[in-house]
Amino acid sequence: MKQATTLFLLLNIYTCWFLGINAQELTLSVKTEKPISQNLIDSLQIPKTFQNFSEIERETDTISLKLQRMGFIESEFLQINKKNDSSYVAAFYLGRKYNEIKIYYSKKNFTRTELQRISNNITNSYFTVNFEAITSSLNKLTAIRNQKGNAFARLRLTGFQIEDNNLLSASLFVDNKEIRTVDSIIVKGYEQFPVSYLKHYAGIKKGKVFDKAKLLKQNDNLNNLGFVSSTKSPEALFRKDSTTVYFYLEKQNNNLFDGILGFATDEKTQKLNFNGFLNLELNNNLNYGEQILINYKADGEEQVSFRTKLTLPYLFQSPFGLSGELKIFKRDSTFITSEQQVRTTYQINPKSATYIGYKSYDSSNLLDEAIAGNPVEDFKSKFFTAGASYITTQNKKLFPIKSRFSFEGGIGNRKKNNINEDQIGIEAIISNIFNLNFKNSIFIQNATNILISDSYLTNELFRFGGINSIRGFNENSIDASFFSIINTEYRYQFNEEVFVHSIIDLGYFENQTLTLKQNLYSFGFGLGINTNTGLFKLNIANGNTENQEFNFSNTKIHISVSSKF
Template identity: 45%
Template sequence: MRLKIDGNSEFETTVIDSLNYLTNHKDYASIKFEVDSLQKTLFKMGYIENELKNIIRINDTTFYSQIHLKKKFNTIYIYYNKKDVDASVLNFISKHVSDNYFELECSEIENALKYINSKISEKGLPFSKLRLTDIKIKDLLNLEAHLIVDSSEQKRIINDIVIKGYEKFPRSYLKHFLKIKPSQVFDLNKIQNKTEQLNSLNFAKEIKSPEVLFSKDSTRLYIYLEKAKSNSFDGFLGFGTNDETNKLEFDGYLNLNLTNNLNFGESFRLLYKSDENDQKTFEVDASLPYLFKSPIGVDLLLRIFKRDSSFTTVNQSAKLYYQINAKHKIYAGIVSTESNNLLKENSTTSIADYKTQYYTLAYQYLKPQSYNVLFPIKSKVYLETAFGDRKSSNTLEKQSQLTIDALKIFNLNKKNSIYLRLNGSNLISDTYFENELLRFGGINSIRGFEENSLFASLYGLINTEYRFQLNNSIYIHSIIDAAYFENKASNTKEKLFGYGFGFGILTKAGLFKFNYANGKTENTQFKLSNSKIHLSLTANF
């Protein structure tokens, strides 16, 4: 069946046709519904006096209807009570707000009333209703009406929070991470937005939206969670050709993360790394959130680094942090370092015994994309500044250090994305020892170079990848890295580049990554023998 609708004039017909009403229908009930819907649309546009003339059956397949639009009203003056609606709310929807009325375009009435009602609901009145009464003609082009707010209840507050599915979920995360707690004014929209942030935690997931049980005198909030696999075992194997011996050399590391095994939200990490250059790293760190149910947490770290038979360096740090909200965190702490020269004969003055003590301030921003298993972090920024003294051979020297680590994923569409990471650090001092210099290079730094093979007093690098997801478990990517560093101990400056490709596969065992990269300096030629292959597997359990 076909429907044709005309107006009372050529202009009215043009207005009706511009609404793109449905012309083909299966039965008369569908035609009647379409005409009623069209009238409601015209009413919202300001044709509040529009009149349906008729619906006539022309033949077996065609129906004809006529709607007289009549006069269009542009603006409505809505009178309101200050006790019901704040003028500050009205300023977001109207350019003209007075003490007792505000103006709206007729086409904006529905959205404006929804907005006002949502703001009233945020104040703990979820059952409030809005309606316009005494609608009448003010003048030739304008209407007027009164806004009535029906809200006989008192404000609703959260009386109790019940967690279903993962009953041992650490309650401190509700109060300090999500900012949801009893005695808080009830606002379901805000609660739903906040609980979605639980998916950024690697030890708990939201399995469905929160629900509310209203009784006469109480409001009970139900949150549905499940405990997720949050422990991980990460490692990689790297191999390449030694430039001096032309022999194949291996390097790698093991990284164990244990998270929330005590249902406290705590984390523990153990790292052991053995590099190609006979460098060994042992690292242990622990994070304890929300101590004594406060918003304060602590990060503890012990790192031991040994370079062949030259020196050892021991770092210890303790940092207190405050979780501002789910994305922002600030730190303050202390870091101490002690390094010892292991050379029997002090044939060089660039390695020396020293001790340092720094005070640090840091800030972290973290935005997840929990829907993507392969790339769960969308953006991250970590900024840190440290200042203190270095003591060596009875001399005391002021030092400071600046560090930045930032990444961003630009999602072009569901399958294509661009990954950018910026990492750098600067050690500011009057003199430098070789064993206190910053170390970088490798799979987690500039790819195509040996792990921790580069020493610098200042460095900055950028990692870029173009990523293409074949499906939810396989992706391929390019590798284009660049870095600049300075070593003031040896008075050298250098530019570095890394090129290559890689892929990742999410298996039952975990995420397997393969990287092939070739590194070169600014003034050297490309050599295939300088290529590095890195394999890693991250398994969750």
């Protein structure tokens, strides 16, 4: 029994000693025929420790490959020397380092403009790149060939040699393969998706050259529609004589209900007034991409507006669309104005559209007697309009539109007391988001409207002010024959669901009926939270006119919740 116990202890001691030896961590250093800098050693990124000798051998192969890519094409691994029980030294011959390479090319494969993406030194027969940039440069050139339909194009360097000036050179070999075009498009998951959006909105068309990178961008465009989302990236099936592209889409509820509640102090009575609006959008319920809009606004001073709009895009799967709109505005017992509008839209490309339309106004004076300085009269007017828009999107749920430009010009006339008067109307909006990084961005927007006429009526002027124009002022509280507003926001996004922003709005307007010219400004801050019920927004802004002292009672608080269903 005693002998067995002794043997058991000896076996345990031997096992622990054996495992300890094998568990000992090993280190590796590099030795060359000439001194090397610490920067070069750091760039090799050699692990600090190894578990066994096999890992060291594999690392020497990796080091050899890294040295080749750095420009030491003459480098050679010599041997591994054991320094002590846990340290090894790998001996390499480096040779000369080549910092750049001259690459000969054919003009039939790449133009000088295309080569400028990777090189600053280009001639009619060759270009040069930094040696360490060879891999990334070949990847970029391969992508260029892919964009031209060579989905299986392969590039490599051949014929390496050292020229008389000791400059390394090589020839660019391009295996273009067969040019591929999109022969068919199939939507999976949402078979009733309005295919017109593939062709005219996203720009995905049969017969176009197959470009994988472009298809991914077009897929992102579809995600920005709102009523559809991509479940995974598009895929392509390559057959011998055809190419089929598959899009994986899922229908999303995109009906929108908005409500805004505002609080403001009446400057005369110092009482608390309520104002706000309700907005209903019904989108793509018939799987046609159609939109029905109903909007109602009211404030605490008997100002009421109503708007309804129907949009039918891509009629008969063509780039032409049709929309009709009705607006009614009533200001207490002063006047009521109705506006009717119809447009025919043409989608030029996924980002740009143009339209022509007809717009008419019919306004009635509700006053029993005229008020001095307030020219309100019955009138009718009509305008023939034309406009264009340009919109770019980005893959951000809270801010999907990166930049926008829209312009509309109208020529018409106003009939008052059987007298016709020619008029011109111009409306323009331009905005952009400058993304500093993922969390920080700056939003800037300018809106400008002008009515050119020999005379003006109060009930035909533009009306602005409020959360959708210049914040810190009551909704549609300012009348103008000309106005220009700049809205700015510095936005900080905590994550995909929460953001805060500053409010700095500047404005200028003219009212020809009152011979008034005035500057406006407002300051404040806002908060946005994307909840399960919708997007919650809180804006607090204080608006003031030129030469007016700051007054806290001018502060407006706007709360909105946009719910999708």
